[in-house]
Amino acid sequence: MIKATYYKYILQFKTPSGTSRGILKTKETWFLYLSKEGEFGVGECGLFRGLSIDDRPDYEDKLKWVCNNIELGLDILLAKTIHFPSIQIGLEQAFLSLQSPSPFKLFVSNFTESNKAIDINGLIWMGDREFMNDQIKEKIAEGFRCLKMKIGAIDFATEIQLIASIRKEFSIKDIELRVDANGAFKPSEALEKLKILSNYDLHSIEQPIRQGHYQEMALLCEETPLPIALDEELIGVFDVTKRTKMLQIIKPQYIILKPSLVGGFKESLEWIELAKKSGIGWWVTSALESNIGLNAIAQWTATLKSSMPQGLGTGGLFTNNFDSPLEVNKGGLYYKDNKNWNFNLI
Numbered sequence: 001m002i003k004a005t006y007y008k009y010i011l012q013f014k015t016p017s018g019t020s021r022g023i024l025k026t027k028e029t030w031f032l033y034l035s036k037e038g039e040f041g042v043g044e045c046g047l048f049r050g051l052s053i054d055d056r057p058d059y060e061d062k063l064k065w066v067c068n069n070i071e072l073g074l075d076i077l078l079a080k081t082i083h084f085p086s087i088q089i090g091l092e093q094a095f096l097s098l099q100s101p102s103p104f105k106l107f108v109s110n111f112t113e114s115n116k117a118i119d120i121n122g123l124i125w126m127g128d129r130e131f132m133n134d135q136i137k138e139k140i141a142e143g144f145r146c147l148k149m150k151i152g153a154i155d156f157a158t159e160i161q162l163i164a165s166i167r168k169e170f171s172i173k174d175i176e177l178r179v180d181a182n183g184a185f186k187p188s189e190a191l192e193k194l195k196i197l198s199n200y201d202l203h204s205i206e207q208p209i210r211q212g213h214y215q216e217m218a219l220l221c222e223e224t225p226l227p228i229a230l231d232e233e234l235i236g237v238f239d240v241t242k243r244t245k246m247l248q249i250i251k252p253q254y255i256i257l258k259p260s261l262v263g264g265f266k267e268s269l270e271w272i273e274l275a276k277k278s279g280i281g282w283w284v285t286s287a288l289e290s291n292i293g294l295n296a297i298a299q300w301t302a303t304l305k306s307s308m309p310q311g312l313g314t315g316g317l318f319t320n321n322f323d324s325p326l327e328v329n330k331g332g333l334y335y336k337d338n339k340n341w342n343f344n345l346i
Contacts, residue, residue: 004067007031011318017125032090041098044293045090046260053236054084089264093296111302117332119309124149143330146176146309152184172201183210198225207231218250229254254281285311291324
């Protein structure tokens with residue numbers, strides 16, 4: 001008989017991190033812990049307050065219900081938690097963890113077995129010019145060849161100056177540059193800003209306007225000089241018919257999968273299959289999980305064998321994260337099997 005419990009955990013940022021939604025100092029997360037006949041499994045329910053569709057007053061009640069009904073099995077529990085995507089991925093991880101010879105090795109690939117790196121982007125958080133410039137220099141010095149820069153919170157002209165300073169020193173062959181607006185642009189000004197941004201050989205822009213404005217986003221994707229990637233737009237779209245319709249209406253150049261926000265691995269794979277049918281590119285991004293969730297998402301991502309840099313470089317952001325085999329080196333995420341886990345929550 002499987003026993004299930006859950007725990008709340010507050011991750012502390014080393015440095016307050018800026019987005020267009022405000023400054024992040026802490027990140028709430030939850031762990032689902034399973035035990036059976038001396039074996040254990042753990043999964044992270046990476047709730048993201050203010051962004052997750054399951055940021056609801058009854059979130060903990062649903063976790064409690066899941067633990068009380070764990071014997072229903074994974075498939076039924078996933079169906080019963082369709083509106084709680086972060087609980088879905090926690091369930092997937094916990095059951096995989098319980099069934100695996102090692103509770104932290106959920107997917108086997110060259111990433112886990114042969115020290116093969118996953119190419120990742122270096123993340124540049126919002127802040128004043130000096131702070132952002134320091135981050136850019138630091139990431140380039142660390143060997144990153146793909147940078148993702150969050151924009152939309154400070155003066156647009158200043159952000160353009162920062163981008164221009166990168167391009168003055170590093171060509172598109174040296175550095176792939178992505179920007180993420182987190183929906184900060186007004187629909188009336190978005191196209192003009194995209195035209196300005198397109199002068200700097202950018203790979204793409206994530207979510208230029210807020211999600212839910214399908215017609216405005218469709219027009220942008222049709223007229224844009226710069227590839228557009230949908231991110232928040234995918235959150236809360238549960239039905240496959242609605243997912244298909246949305247992609248057919250908007251016709252984005254890319255979609256970005258955050259498994260903790262769209263329903264875990266099973267639901268992310270459905271999005272990928274729909275994207276492939278429409279000739280839409282994709283990549284995977286973590287959503288500020290601890291190393292427990294990041295580890296699972298990275299291992300799963302490695303099985304997809306994408307050649308694009310992924311957004312999986314968030315493990316070093318917190319002061320109270322868990323020691324793990326994950327290691328970032330020269331723009332790659334590695335799984336160092338000789339490094340041990342230090343997971344002392346239980």
